[in-house]
Amino acid sequence: MQAKLLDREQIKAWVDRLLGHYRVTAPVMRDGIMIFDWLETAGDLQLPRGAITKVSAKHALLSRTEVLFYYRTKSGRATTAPPPPPQPQVIFGIHPCDVQAVKVLDAVFRAPPYPDTLYLARREVTTLVGLGALPSEVPNHCFFESLGISAMDNRDCDLFLAPLGGDKYVLELLTEKGAAIAASLPSSAEPDPGELNTLKQLRAEAAARVNNCFASPEFHAAVARFFDSPLWDNLAETCIACAACTYLCPTCHCFDIQDETHGDLGCRVRNWDTCQFDIFTLHASGHNPRPAQKQRARQRIFHKFDYGLKNFGLPFCVGCGRCALACPLHNNLLTILRKIAAEKSQETKP
Amino acid sequence: MSGERKELREIARHLLESAQVEVVIGYTAGPTRFQAAPFFARRPEQAAYLIFDRTCEFNLCKFLHRFKGRKVAIVVKGCDERSVIGLIQERQIKREDVILLGAPCSGIVDPEAAAQTDGEPPFYSMCRICSVHNPRFADYLIADPVEQPPAPEFAPEMENLAESSINRRWAAFRKEMSKCILCMACRNLCPACYCTVCFADASQPKWMGKTDDLSDIMFFHLGRFLHLAGRCTGCGACERGCPMNVNLRLYNDRVRKDVKELFGFEAGVDPQAESPMACFRADDPNNFIM
């Protein structure tokens, strides 16, 4: 596998060249918070250490609002037109947990019997440049390591920037798509054996911290047993359905479809939506299958740790911890998972 | 004037044991150092879990709607207390149904800012200009009163902006709005937002779309600011809860100031005062009606 040694200046110079041909979304600071947003200049690029972005890069694949098609109506007749084709884009500096989130979105939107061709068209023209984290700099609120993901995990990326500490990064070229954008790299050396060894050690250190605590079959079985637990009454009591968790979550993909019309022109769009609002499942008849916050709070956890596994073999959570940070009532998913895991271990005691 | 000084756990226990209330709504230790979690103590022994310190951020008054008509005790900071008074002014709850456990507060730690510094954890910026460090109507005070330094009535940032040109104000508004992802956390956290069907969710008629177009975002916020006119108490829950750091208080404070100047009314201050939205006087100002 090809690799290059880069420092921050070289990375920015590369991104500067990329901006000439691609849209690039990357971590940037905006008014005191770090988010993923479209870069205007390479100078805005952040390579976060010890922190993750408030919002994920999800918007690059599933925009907050996406046009499904345009329409024009006149005298009882209508014509439609497709949305414009997506432009080639790079998601730059995406952490391993968020890369695994992309994998979740890919699984959902690719799934038969109806692949979502709008998502797939966008995914096709998207290149992922992953960004690792030094094992010593993994933020406290992250628990991706309990979901089988390592801080230096380069799975499913097209390129991967592995930090070595200080200002040095090893860029790993992993796929053909990656090679295409690596072509605009400023000239740079390859890492020397010492640096490669450092990378190897860091990777081993990161891997040693990984376990499958919340992604194992035993845990999955424990979750399934938890459906009728009073845990959900407690959670529902302290959840006011503000939905911040679902909007910041890199795997949450629920959407609403609406028609937006002005005169005789309009578009059918999809907007991010959330299972936490009561109108999400409300029938026109007034019946609501999930009428109380208890069912909705439980739905979110089960979708992530039960249904996702049953339907796709993947947990629909990557342990980024954004939900715990955002929750104004400080409900913490990790606490809930630990409670479930604890009950599980009690059950195996004689 | 607030009532007698009591220890939180003692008074909570007593209120539950004597069945004066069915629940004490307060805080308990949260999942991390700078985050307390809401807690509902229903049995006397659960009072032992209650805490109050500088991590108790959430405005618990949001929960009062669930207990309408029932007897509860609630831990309130000075800012939260205004929300209670606001709800009483709007006849959503009765004063006699709520026992206020007043918590004098010098400020609440901002967990995100705290995570980024090694030194003394900083307070939220709004706490540094707070004018209600001490609750005024509490039945019991659960801590000693704290110093109330002189504080501006409304956010100075808002006063500055109000003085500037319309172009500058419009640019500032667009900038704040462009941060919003329409997650509605601000609405869902606000104790004064309790409509059963929010205008943003109505479909017949559909007042607004929820796309990422700035017009939709602005419509939502402008709608909310106006629906809260005369009702917003400035508790700050919306701004603290916003995941994108949209400066909502800037605009809510502007409306609060307008309401004060036009109608002489402030929500959440005087339980006896009549809300301008709920009464009509012949001398109501109407110079803003074109």
Added chain:
Amino acid sequence: MSVMVNTKSTATGLPNPYLPYPVLIEHITVENEAADIRTFRLRFLNPEDRSRFDFRVGQFAELSVLGIGEAPIGIASSPLDKDYVEFTVKRYPTGVVSTALHQSEPGQQVGLRGPLGNGYPLERMHGKNIVLISGGFAVTTIRATIRYLLHPSVRPTVRNITVIYGARSPGELCYKKEFLEWTHRRDIEVHLTVDKADAGWKGREGFVPTVVGEVKPSAQNAICLICGPPIMLKFTIPVLQKLGFRREDTYLSLEMRMKCGIGKCGRCNIGPKYVCIHGPVFSLAELEQLPQEY
């Protein structure tokens, strides 16, 4: 006036699964006395779309009114009625799409996306006795199934067909003309009932669950399809179970709030199953394995 062809409408050349086929409302029939249930007979603007819209009974489609929205509606006609497709829509005051449809007229263009969902288990129905039970407005896909089963090419593939259909009052019975014709046929046994008769009604009076108990359809070598409001299901299912119908052989068609209809938007799930792709038809045995959140 040009009409865009629906396929090949994205950069990948693959069909856009959200784009509806353009269809014209050919005819509207008011089905009930309250006039809030109407059947829309639709014709595809592009004839080749009809062959693409190759559906099975029990499937549904998303009916679009462009500018208003979409609603998931069960297909009310048989796949062997080649020239048109029919949908019977109940207007809910809170429903923007159903309201818009009820305000439309023949000649108006609407959109159709589908067919969606799993449909009734036709493979399991081969060589079996078929019992079809329905109440009120939910009869639409049952009617589609009856039309299909009665077609000369299909009728020989199943054995006895027994139908029990009830409505609140005679005025609320849908597809009246058709059902009355079917009562006279010898290759199908039809029992119509109403909760409350009126002066002109000469037929049966009684709630559907009661009538099922009186008719006593045999569970021997039988598949039962049942489609009705929750209260009817609640009281009919125990009667069926007493008659010996197995849970694996009893199928319900469920309603859910839907948007995408293709298993992406996350809204219509019951546990891990999406009503839009794993359903809307589920056997009782399957439903019992799922959370009771529907």
